[in-house]
Amino acid sequence: xxxxxxxxxxxxxxxxxxxxxxxxxxxxxxxxxxxxxxxxxxxxxxxxxxxxxxxxxxxxxxxxxxxxxxxxxxxxxxxxxxxxxxxxxxxxxxxxxxxxxxxxxxxxxxxxxxxxxxxxxxxxxxxxxxxxxxxxxxxxxxxxxxxxxxxxxxxxxxxxxxxxxxxxxxxxxxxxxxxxxxxxxxxxxxxxxxxxxxxxxxxxxxxxxxxxxxxxxxxxxxxxxxxxxxxxxxxxxxxxxxxxxxxxxxxxxxxxxxxxxxxxxxxxxxxxxxxxxxxxxxxxxxxxxxxxxxxxxxxxxxxxxxxxxxxxxxxxxxxxxxxxxxxxxxxxxxxxxxxx
Numbered sequence: 001x002x003x004x005x006x007x008x009x010x011x012x013x014x015x016x017x018x019x020x021x022x023x024x025x026x027x028x029x030x031x032x033x034x035x036x037x038x039x040x041x042x043x044x045x046x047x048x049x050x051x052x053x054x055x056x057x058x059x060x061x062x063x064x065x066x067x068x069x070x071x072x073x074x075x076x077x078x079x080x081x082x083x084x085x086x087x088x089x090x091x092x093x094x095x096x097x098x099x100x101x102x103x104x105x106x107x108x109x110x111x112x113x114x115x116x117x118x119x120x121x122x123x124x125x126x127x128x129x130x131x132x133x134x135x136x137x138x139x140x141x142x143x144x145x146x147x148x149x150x151x152x153x154x155x156x157x158x159x160x161x162x163x164x165x166x167x168x169x170x171x172x173x174x175x176x177x178x179x180x181x182x183x184x185x186x187x188x189x190x191x192x193x194x195x196x197x198x199x200x201x202x203x204x205x206x207x208x209x210x211x212x213x214x215x216x217x218x219x220x221x222x223x224x225x226x227x228x229x230x231x232x233x234x235x236x237x238x239x240x241x242x243x244x245x246x247x248x249x250x251x252x253x254x255x256x257x258x259x260x261x262x263x264x265x266x267x268x269x270x271x272x273x274x275x276x277x278x279x280x281x282x283x284x285x286x287x288x289x290x291x292x293x294x295x296x297x298x299x300x301x302x303x304x305x306x307x308x309x310x311x312x313x314x315x316x317x318x319x320x321x322x323x324x325x326x327x328x329x330x331x332x333x334x335x336x337x338x339x340x
Contacts, residue, residue, distance in 0.1 A: 052316070053323045064156050065174050066304050067284075069297055070103035070142035073163045076112065077136055078125050090115055091125075098137065102175050105145060112140065112150050121152050124160040137163040139171060181307050182300065188307060191234055195319060196224050200231035204238070207268050211243045218247060218275070226279045226321050230310065233276060233302040238268040239295065247271060249278045273298055280322045 065071060076095030093112040097105060114121045128138055139161040143153035152159035161167055181188070191197055203217040221228050248260045263274035263285070277285040284301045305322075313320055 052318060052320045059157050061170060061174055062178070062308075064141050064153075064158070065102065065171065065178060066301050067153050067156070068102065068141040068143060070105065070140075070145050070150065071101040071171060071175065072097045072103075072105075072140055072142070073099040073101070073168070074110075074112070074138050074140050075136050076138050076140075077130060078112075078128050078138065078160060079130060080122075080125055095140075101171055103142075103145075105148075107148060110145070110148050110150055112152070114152065115154075118152075118154040120154055120157045121159060124152070124156075124158055127158075128160045128162060135162075139163045139167060178304055182303060185303050185307065189230075189234060189310060191231075194230045194234065195227040197231050199224065200228050201235060204232075204235050204268065204272065207271065208240045208242060214243050218271070221275055222249070227319060229276045229279050229322075230306055232272045233299075233306045236269050236272045236276070236302055237295075237299045238272070240268045242267060242271060247274060249274070269295060269299070273302070276302060282322065 074095040075098050076093055078093055081091070090113040093114070095110055095112055097108040097110055114125060116122060130136060140150065141152065141156060141159045142150045144151040191201075194200075200221060203220045206213045206217045208214070221232070242265060245266045246263065247265050248262050250260055251258060261274075261278060263270070265271040265274055273285055277283065282305065284298060284305075290298070309320075309322060
């Protein structure tokens with residue numbers, strides 16, 4: 001599955017005052033938590049008609065934290081080997097986790113694994129090279145950790161950063177803000193206000209009935225396009241078993257070199273994740289063999305994106321279609337004159 005290079009811009013949030021236990025919770029009274037976006041989103045690219053798109057850079061702190069399963073302070077030497085890096089196997093950098101800012105690990109002695117052909121990761125290694133023997137503390141933004149091996153998300157330019165005081169403070173502030181935002185999710189996202197809420201929720205309810213109704217429900221959701229995604233996100237934390245445990249979704253010729261994307265979907269949540277990923281191409285897709293923690297993290301990412309997306313739609317006064325496009329790829333499509 002192709003992974004494109006930018007995330008949609010979502011909301012800039014403001015502080016939430018403490019609420020008394022007996023104070024009624026109303027949407028009008030709820031203020032959005034600070035953060036889930038210390039960085040300003042890129043401007044909305046207005047293409048006219050229904051082609052209103054949103055972009056955000058791959059250097060944005062909020063996006064990096066949303067996409068990372070694990071954020072930690074590492075005691076690590078990221079010096080590259082002398083000469084040309086080998087191109088046919090991973091580079092390994094043993095390290096000790098000094099502080100876990102997001103996520104959890106079973107042990108503190110870990111290994112960072114970097115594939116040399118991932119250009120952004122290699123740039124991050126070079127820019128983070130130690131200047132002296134004591135210059136070892138780094139912030140790592142890890143997408144995957146398995147059996148003590150950590151892998152950066154190749155989406156980001158700065159998956160490794162020096163752990164200076166200002167950087168640490170910004171990361172901690174943003175993680176706290178995202179946690180607060182999730183705590184207010186049900187108050188901030190009104191289901192009945194989402195596009196096609198009734199149609200999508202009815203279709204999702206039929207997914208586990210039998211194979212024919214599952215296929216028909218998927219077709220109804222696909223026909224709604226990207227506007228179905230907000231409702232899919234709200235309904236995604238659903239792990240009922242499906243009659244048919246895989247799905248193939250057609251790709252656009254502009255987006256991909258292959259005609260179909262193939263997903264393993266043992267449960268409803270996997271299928272909704274796949275449908276949302278297919279529509280937005282954000283790259284949050286989970287895996288069929290995921291653990292409960294993996295499932296929770298996938299839903300968490302989508303919810304944080306929806307919070308910012310919903311707020312941007314409110315500011316614009318219309319639905320803005322998210323697009324994941326690398327900054328080097330923002331250029332007109334000759335056929336439509338819209339950004340590719």
